[in-house]
Structure formats: C-alpha cells, structure tokens
Amino acid sequence: MASELARIIRSVVDGTTVDPEEIRVVLAGDGEAAIALTDLALRVDALRQRSAELRGVMSSTRDLLAIPDADLMLQRIVDRAHELMKVDVTYLSVYEPVRDELYVRAATGTISPRFFGMVVPAGVGVASLAVRTQHPQWVEDYSTHTAVPHDPTIDEVVGEEQLRGLLGAPLVVKGKVLGVLFAATRSPHAFRLDEIALLSAFAAHAALVLHLAQLLRQATDATAEAASRQREAEWAASLHGELTQLVVDGHDSEAVVGALTEALGRDVTLVSDGGVLRSVENDPFADPILRAAAAEAAVSGRSVVIPTGGIELVVSIIAATSRSESMLIARGEHPLTPVERRTVERSALTAALVMLRRNALADAEEWVRGEVATEVLEGSANRVTGLRRAAARGYPVDRSWVMVALPCDPDERPRLLARLRIRTDWLVATAPLGVTVLAPRLTVREAEGTEALATAREVGDFAGPGSGLVVASGRASLEEAAVAAPAVWQTVQLARGLGLNSGVIDAATLAPYSLLFEGDGGRIAAFVDSMLAPVIAWDSTHGSALLDTLAVLFDERWSLASAARTLHVHLNTVKQRMQRLRALLDEDPDRPEARFRLELAVRIERARQVARQASES
Incomplete structure (x- = not known):
C-alpha cells in the first residue's frame, strides 16, 4: 500500500493525470486521506491547465509584437x-x-x-x-x-x-x-x-x-493621401507653367484646350454661343441640364459638376466680350479630384486671357473689314479706295461676287452684323433696311442664276434662324456687285410690298418692275390688285386657269388659236374663257391701252408667283 501511495503522490507531483477511483482504492481504509489526495490531484490539474492557458496568452502576446x-x-x-x-x-x-x-x-x-x-x-x-x-x-x-x-x-x-x-x-x-x-x-x-x-x-x-x-x-492612407496631394500639386504646377508658356508664345485657346486634354487624359471641348468650336457630333447645349449648368457657371465663375451623362464638368470662360464660351470636360474612369477641378478653373482663366487677345485682334479686323465694305458700297468717291484696300487684303476683286441684301429690324441688326462678320471672306456693312453682304464666288462661271442663289442661301443659312427675306444679285466683279446694291435694296422693298417676306429671291426676277414703280411695293401691289383681283379670285374659287390663259395670250400676241395649241385645249374653250374674262375685267382687253396695262399686271403677278415659289423651295 505504501508503494502504491508513493506512486500516486509522485504522479500528482509530476503532473500525470490520476484517476480519483484509483486513489479511493489505495486509501480505502482512510476516507479523509483519500478525499484530501483527490482534491490535491484536481487542484494540481487545474493549476496545470491554468499554466497552459497563461503560456498560451503569453505566446499570443509575443505574437502581437512579432x-x-x-x-x-x-x-x-x-x-x-x-x-x-x-x-x-x-x-x-x-x-x-x-x-x-x-x-x-x-x-x-x-x-x-x-x-x-x-x-x-x-x-x-x-x-x-x-x-x-x-x-x-x-x-x-x-x-x-x-x-x-x-x-x-x-x-x-x-x-x-x-x-x-x-x-x-x-x-x-x-x-x-x-x-x-x-x-x-x-x-x-x-x-x-x-x-x-x-x-x-x-x-x-x-x-x-x-x-x-x-x-x-489610417496612417498608410494618410501617407498615401499626402503623397497623392504632393503629386497633384506638382502636376497642377507643371500644367500651369505649360499654359503660361502657351500664352507667352502667342498660342490660341485651342492650344490651351489641347494641353488640358492631354493633362487630364479625357476629352475637353470648347464651345461658343451654343455652337461647337471643336469637333463633336451634336450641339451639347441642346441638353437643357447642360445649358442650365453652363449658365450657372457663367454667373458664379466656378465650375459646375453634371451628375449624369457624358459631360462631367462645365466651366465658363469669362472675358470682356459679348461672346459666351465654355469648356466641357468629358466624364472619365474616375471623377475629377478637387485639385483637378481647381486646375480646370485656372485653365479657363488662361483661356480667357488668350481669348481677350484673340477678340481684340478679331474686333480690329472686323472694324477694318467693315470700313472697307462701307467704302466699296458708299459710292464712286470712296469706292476706288475701298477696292484698292480690298485687293491689298487678298480679296478677289476682279472675280465674280454676289450682292446679298438681308432686311431686318433695327434691334436685330447688331446680332446679324456680329454673326456675319465671323466670315472673314465676306464684306459686311449696315444698310438703312438691314445688312448688306458682298460674298465672292470662287468659281470662274458667271455668278448669275443658280450661282447667285446658292451664295445667297449660304449667307442666309449662316445668318441663322429668323433671317427672313434674302435678295441677291450676281455680278462679274466686286465693283459691279457694289454698284448693284441700290437696285437690290429697291427690289427688297418691292418684294415686301408684294407680300414676299421670307425665302431667297434673285433680284433679276422683279428688277424690271422695280424701275417702273420706283421700288414702291405698295403701289405695284395695288396696281396688280386693281387689274386682276376678280380674275385671281375666280381662279381660286372655281379652280380655273383664267390668269394662265391671259399670260399665254400675251405670249402668243393675242392669237386665240396659238394660245389654244399652247394650252392644249380646244379653241372654243379659249373663246369661252375670253367671254368670262371680259365679264370680270373692268376694261375691254381689245383696246390697246387697256391691253398694255393688263399685260403689265399679268407679268408682274407671274413674277411674284415665280419669286414666291423660289422662296418656298
């Protein structure tokens, strides 16, 4: 028993697990000793477990540092x-x-x-x-x-x-x-x-x-952010130096936009007056959101972020000029940073400086071209000087030109002048009733007919919506086009009197009648109405062709048979129409004096119809 007890005690001391039942068997004769030894064994196991836990915690603590x-x-x-x-x-x-x-x-x-x-x-x-x-x-x-x-x-x-x-x-x-x-x-x-x-x-x-x-x-992020800010600052400083050098070297705003495009790695578009100066497919200001953002940027002087769409940022280019210009920054893979936004705003200031210089030069050029146009149009006293100055500035004075008259209200004239003077190949001047444009044709063909109308349409389209009536006359040289200006403006008055207030008209269509009535459209319209109003009303109501019959009769020298052949109708039909015409007309068409006045009215009315059809085409 002593040896078994010694073995159990050694096991407890050594940390070996001891079965409590074994202790009760060995100390069967001493219950208190068995209980005490069992409790000792359990305490030793608990201390051993606690020691292992402490070692585990200490090992974990060391790992925290390692x-x-x-x-x-x-x-x-x-x-x-x-x-x-x-x-x-x-x-x-x-x-x-x-x-x-x-x-x-x-x-x-x-x-x-x-x-x-x-x-x-x-x-x-x-x-x-x-x-x-x-x-x-x-x-x-x-x-x-x-x-x-x-x-x-x-x-x-x-x-x-x-x-x-x-x-x-x-x-x-x-x-x-x-x-x-x-x-x-x-x-x-x-x-x-x-x-x-x-x-x-x-x-x-x-x-x-x-x-x-x-x-x-957090520390890593802060370090990275500081490094990023340093890189952004260096980037902004480098771009600012490049833009400054562009201004010093005399480059235009396109160079500023190009430098900003390369620096940002995204497309930058320069727009003016709602029209795109750089190449994009559509007018961006057709989007009301973008238009409102551009207006806000123009008022605040700061950039405005667009939440959706292909454009991320709009910044206005503010300069002492009537032209409204903006830079549109396309959306990229990542939103622009605050530093990039501020850099874009500073780039807009640089572009404004460039545009101030450009606009000053453009204004001076416009003033000179306007002075040349005025001299050419004023009369023989200054025309020789004006033609000489035009030739010195590279205008083809001896080639074909088109004189174009654009009538407009006085309040509309400044906008029309500013718009048309953008075209440096045209000479533009004010006129009492609107704006006169002298536009060269670069073809060798005679600048009459379709050539004159094509140039007039180009001028009207460039003038923009609301240009209204456009009257043109083609001539063989700049001097002849300038000489034709009074007659063209007289034709404008005549066309307005005849109710032609829009479209493109060749002045030759109404020129013969302009001289007879001194360009008074009201008088000529009243004359035509007094002669032909009943005939025109009858044709309109009954779908007849009395006016056409009259025109053919005058072309065929009042021969009823020839008129019937031209009209492809029976001779009796022409005779019946003549009976109706005699009933409608106040004067007898068989009398020479009455027939002359009637023929004049018919030809004026036909010219008005031709001019109206040309203006509507």
Missing part, C-alpha cells in the same frame, strides 16, 4: 483559443458598423464550405447580442434557444456544422465593438466562468490586433 500580418495574427489567436478551450469550433467574426453586420474572418475546426463566408445580419443570434451589450454571451444549446432572433440562412450553416453550445466574447476597444470571438461545441455545453474568462482574454488580444490594423491602415 507578427505584422493582421490576418495571420487573428488566425493564431483563434488556433490557440481552440487548443486551450478544447472546443469543436473556434472562429472570429469582424463587425461592420455601417451595415451592422458580422462576417467570419478566421476559423478553426469547421467542416461546412459555407461557414467562412457566413455573414450575420443585424439583430440575429448570439453575435448581435454580444455586439449590442459589449459583454460575453453564451447558450448551452443554440438549436433550442429562442431568447434571441434566428435567421434561416444562419441556422442552415450552423446546422451543417452541428453546433449546439455557443460562447461569444466581444472585441471592444474604447467603447467600440470590432468583432466577436466564438467558441462552439457540437453537443450542448454549459460554459464555465474560467472558459468565459479565457476566451475574453483572447478576444482582448484580437481586439488589439484589429485596432492596430485600423490605425496602421
């Missing part, structure tokens, strides 16, 4: 907790406060492939309860526990792992929960206080790891 990788460190903590807690599964979930969710970041002992991707939503299970209370939470059997809300998906994953007992210790730093460390068993288990304390100790280490990782990430 392992820089946060994920590896968290996995080490989970592994040690799993080893010392002697549970089936140990895992750590990181808390995301923005979404109020926990997701598994490290685990040991799991078998389900879905476990590592498990995300616990807000308010579900033991994890959410630990986050909300910031204290350890545990359940002996999660499958039957109803005190906390369950989630079907989470219950499926937990069921795949066959987890029953759950203990969760929150990771708390300065009142903020960073996650929850879990110990779980696959059978119901009542967790002891020492187990809760041990898991809480490892949770504190895990909290420190996450907190340090966050601080390191």
